[in-house]
Amino acid sequence: MQPYGLLGLGRRLIGRAAVVAGVYAVVATVYIVLSDRLLGLLVKDSSRLVEYGTIKGTVFVLVTALGLFATWTYLARREEGERRRRITAQQRLGELANAIPNPLLVLSPEGRHLEWNGALETLTGLGPERLSEATIADLAHADDLAAAAAALGRVVQTGRPDSVDARIITADGSARLYRWHGAAGRDADGRIDRVAVVGVDLTDLKAIQDELQQSVLRAQHLLRQTVAALTVAVEKRGAYTAGHEQRVTALSLAIADEMGLPPEEREGLQYAASLHDIGELAVPADILVRPALLTPSEREIVKSHSDHGYEILRSVSFPWPVADIIRQHHERLDGSGYPCGLKGGEIRREARIIAVADVVEAMCSHRPYRPALGKDAALAEIRDGRATRYDPAVVDACLTVWREGFEFPAVNV
Secondary structure, three states, X not given: OOOOOHHHHHHHHHHHHHHHHHHHHHHHHHHHHHHHHHHHXXXXXXXXXXXXHHHHHHHHHHHHHHHHHHHHHHHHHHXXXXXXXXXXXXXXXXXXXXXXXXXXXXXXXXXXXXXXXXXXXXXXXXXXXXXXXXXXXXXXOHHHHHHHXXXXXXXXXXXXXXXXXXXXXXXXXXXXXXXXXXXXXXXXXXXXXXXXXEEEEOHHHHHHHHHHHHHHHXXXXXXXXXXXXXXXXXXXXXXXXXXXXXXXXHHHHHHHHHHOOOHHHHHHXXXXXXXXXHXXXXXXXXXXXXXXXXXXXXXXXXXXXXXXXXXXXXXXXXXXXXXXHHHHOOOOOOOXXXXXXXXXXXXXXXXXXXXXXXXXXXHHOOEOOEOOOOHHHHHHHHHHOEOOOEOHHHHHHHHXXXXXXXXXXXXXX
């Protein structure tokens, strides 16, 4: 609300006087010119001109006095009407401000309280006298005062709206978090002389966000525990495959880090690698641990574990395409893999990484039907299959991590 000061009153009086003077000048000029000409035409006796001139002057004074009075009265009434409309508008604005539940505050550029609504009084427990003497330093939490003052300064300096999250000390001595939105107000000359600020309570929202975050963390922890339990269940199927999932996961993540996979993709890869052989739960155990070469039909049964893994996990709402990755981890770049014979870019990158890590780990480990072939043979296999069976970028990353000293971790199953 803009107060009426002496400067404003003086400007209005000067403006009103200028209007009156202008009206007077026009009326006087027209009257003098026309009346002199009329007397010259009607009065031939020069001795009577003085008498008629006196009458004319008296009439002029009376007429102009009435005209000036009428003009002044008109301007005064118009000014009073405008003043009443401004007061009514300000009263309505004040009523509206008091009707909203959000605290509303008008600050000077220095941070003094100029105006406020009832919600701020209720929130702080301070009456009009205390609030009129207070500044933002008396209301804002000490740890948030600098940020609040900086936001006020930005609005004053730039004239653009700004926001800040700051706690306010309430009537019961507690602190509630509010988001304060401030906008500049200007005087008649366009100078910023106040900042209107309205607060939105974030305290309950922040508590809800914190609880949701804790729920997400608990859900993630439960997911990791569940995947770990499933991994152990798969590896318990046979002594020769104990630790296979964990070692493939370790090598897959090392390759992913060397390739610079984004964190989201890396996390999905970790879950898929940990569960990539979960479909073996549907394969008879005697086939998995048989110490002899399998028949063609038995090999087909073993190969079906990719589809079984997909069927087991496809209804699980992972944030990543885990089921698809598991189904594709035996696909090969040239289409020679299974179960779908996918080629090149049809195979997800995570599946291409697990494919290389799976081959290397399997060749480095003992199997029921053969002894371990060793690291050199495993690396030779992926080197020979580079750009044909295996993704060249994945092969290069795998060779790099082994050259830099990668070792399979010791695992307990």
